[in-house]
Amino acid sequence: MQIDNRENDTRARNRWYKMLNWTVHVEKIEKHFEMVCEQAKTSNFFENLYVSRNDEARQIQLFSGQHPIGTCDVTRDAFGREVSRRLHVEHGAALVLSQSTHGEVAVILYPYESEKLRRVNPYIIWAVFSDPTKVTDNVLNCVTRDFFRYMRVSSTLFSESVFDRLRIQYLEFRSKKYTGGGSAAKLIFSHWLWVALGAVGSVASIYSFWK
Secondary structure (H helix, E strand, O other): OOOOOHHHHHHHHHHHHHHHHHHHHHHHHHHHHHHHHHHHHHOOOOOOEEEEEEOOOOEEEEEEOOEEEEEEEEEEOOOOOEEEEEEEEEEOOEEEEEEOOOOOEEEEEEOOEOOOOOOOOOOEEEEEEOOHHHOOHHHHHHHHHHHHHHHHHHOOOOOOOHHHHHHHHHHHHHHHHHHOOOHHHHHHHHHHHHHHHHHHHHHHHHHHHHO
């Protein structure tokens, strides 16, 4: 039996191009995130935004700092006198792009969380793209808008609009096609599950550093 390696060579070359494309397109993503940070600063956005890029892990993220939410834990002694006071803060809001070892790019949104409020869904897989070239300017603009909506909906400091709430509910439902949640979605999109889980796993290290 003679083995034909042409198909293997083609697939290997396609993966190589995907990995190479990440090194090129991550520069565009970083510039977009830096522009968003600057616009947030000049418009007096309520929280500072930052950019973190990890080339070894093939990850980049736009994330928010932390801020108090107006409540606190008070410790008192046996006589009822206040001994200490600890402010509650919310943190963790992030927009993360991560390339898997197969070359796909996962786009993941993380919400704010605090001691007083935490969403049922810990993150939203906004999309999984087959190639970094699919992360176009339009994609970056759309996911950035959804990131700001997610911050408003998940923060204790805002009363979200009906549109914001419905949009996030839709994104949470759509995210199930990557995580296998829901019977119909799991049946149709289960082949994406390994991609999404790989990307989420690789994100965990960089995300936990900023929590």
